[in-house]
Amino acid sequence: MKDSMACFNQIGYIEEKRIDRFAVNIHFPCGVVTSDQLEFIAEVARQFGEGTVRITLKQGIEITGIPANELQAAHRELARGGLTIAPAGRYIDAIVSCCGAQNCCNGLMPTQPLADRILKKWQQVELPNRITIAIAGCPNACTAPLLADIGVIGVAMPEPRGMPRGHSPTERFECPEGAISYSNGEAVWKQDLCTYCGQCIDFCDLGGWKLAKKGFAVYLGGQLGRHPRLGTKAAEFLSEDETAALINRALDAYRQGANPGEKFADFIQKFGIEKLK
Ligand code: SF4
Numbered sequence: 001m002k003d004s005m006a007c008f009n010q011i012g013y014i015e016e017k018r019i020d021r022f023a024v025n026i027h028f029p030c031g032v033v034t035s036d037q038l039e040f041i042a043e044v045a046r047q048f049g050e051g052t053v054r055i056t057l058k059q060g061i062e063i064t065g066i067p068a069n070e071l072q073a074a075h076r077e078l079a080r081g082g083l084t085i086a087p088a089g090r091y092i093d094a095i096v097s098c099c100g101a102q103n104c105c106n107g108l109m110p111t112q113p114l115a116d117r118i119l120k121k122w123q124q125v126e127l128p129n130r131i132t133i134a135i136a137g138c139p140n141a142c143t144a145p146l147l148a149d150i151g152v153i154g155v156a157m158p159e160p161r162g163m164p165r166g167h168s169p170t171e172r173f174e175c176p177e178g179a180i181s182y183s184n185g186e187a188v189w190k191q192d193l194c195t196y197c198g199q200c201i202d203f204c205d206l207g208g209w210k211l212a213k214k215g216f217a218v219y220l221g222g223q224l225g226r227h228p229r230l231g232t233k234a235a236e237f238l239s240e241d242e243t244a245a246l247i248n249r250a251l252d253a254y255r256q257g258a259n260p261g262e263k264f265a266d267f268i269q270k271f272g273i274e275k276l277k
């Protein structure tokens with residue numbers, strides 16, 4: 001039974017508390033799902049489950065209550081609709097991502113291309129334990145990236161030259177973090193208070209500061225659960241390519257060096273973030 005459960009996990013069948021009932025989780029990176037997909041999932045849930053789905057915390061849709069003898073047929077039907085069941089167990093559990101610069105007015109970096117890229121490379125790779133990756137398009141960090149095994153945040157650094165203005169030429173810009181003060185008609189930037197939210201930066205010719213640089217900050221080793229822990233910043237202002245490369249190095253090191261069942265957060269503390277830079 002243990003072997004068949006490992007196999008079921010790899011396929012993505014999740015054993016329910018009720019005997020002989022299973023759920024399958026379809027993961028949608030960035031939580032983006034089309035109306036056609038929703039209709040298709042509803043039909044599969046009616047046909048093979050109990051007509052019920054569960055929205056997961058990690059941007060997936062779980063079809064629940066599927067009897068064991070209907071699993072393969074449900075799986076085939078989902079595949080026919082182009083839907084992939086996310087593996088359960090020791091895999092990337094989910095890439096939770098906000099809509100980022102694609103759709104949010106605060107977004108500094110696009111999130112979906114990075115999420116797609118990581119999933120494509122790692123979704124089917126077995127790891128020592130399950131991993132959660134969270135991507136946020138700006139330091140508001142709506143997806144809680146500091147509490148994920150791997151957290152990614154879009155950041156933008158201003159070039160503090162001249163007077164940053166607000167929404168009119170005469171309005172003085174007030175930094176939400178208090179990182180800009182004004183003295184004798186000069187603006188003073190306190191970098192240690194700056195969260196790189198980019199709000200003072202002139203993205204749309206309103207008269208803010210210019211952009212010095214932007215990119216992703218990467219945090220490693222955060223976790224939720226019984227012993228919550230914040231991730232440690234490994235790097236910042238990385239391009240999408242550099243971010244993907246750092247995540248690949250971290251997952252490769254974890255896959256090759258961790259003991260079976262060892263959590264990523266514990267491994268990375270022991271391994272040392274410095275070696276990944
Ligand atoms: S983290 Fe930033 S970009 Fe993402 S949804 Fe929140 S405010 Fe928008």
Ligand code: SF4
Pocket residue numbers: 156157158175176177178179180189193194195196197198199200201
């Ligand atoms: S980037 Fe954000 S936190 Fe930093 S100075 Fe500008 S408004 Fe303030």
